[in-house]
Amino acid sequence: MNDSTGKKIKILRRQKKWAQKEMAGMLDISVPAYSKIECEITDINITRLIQVAEVLGVEPCTLLPGHNPEDLVKQENLRLKQKIQYIEKEMMYLQAKLIDMYETK
Known part of the structure; x- marks a missing residue:
């Protein structure tokens, strides 16, 4: 099973039945920028990781593979x-x- 950060974020977002557009809006970023996080085209920094975790209602460490x-x-x-x-x-x-x-x- 792939437990990459982007995949974890995508799974949690889908569990909440949110579109990428909704998630991007809550993070105050563009949809393409958010999509790059899920696809792991862009490396996510700690500040953004914490922000994403807060929006998803999880601890930041749960989004990190092997951490x-x-x-x-x-x-x-x-x-x-x-x-x-x-x-x-x-x-x-x-x-x-x-x-x-x-x-x-």
Whole structure:
């Protein structure tokens, strides 16, 4: 059995008796863009995966083949950690710049 993300989304959508047009409308995207998600022409990002899962009333991890909730949480934590590190570096740079401005007065 093919348990790809696109196929899971399509099955859940059909269970709710929704057309692709309805699903695309709920996601605020075009029908061709939505169709590409189901056909897996377009890779679905985590933000869109979460949005699709919310519309379908399921946990995002249920849409992923071979993934469990812990893996999804680990991926999101890693992404957030990287974002925090970037912001911390930016803050240090701005603090140094501010100190330099006060010292040159």
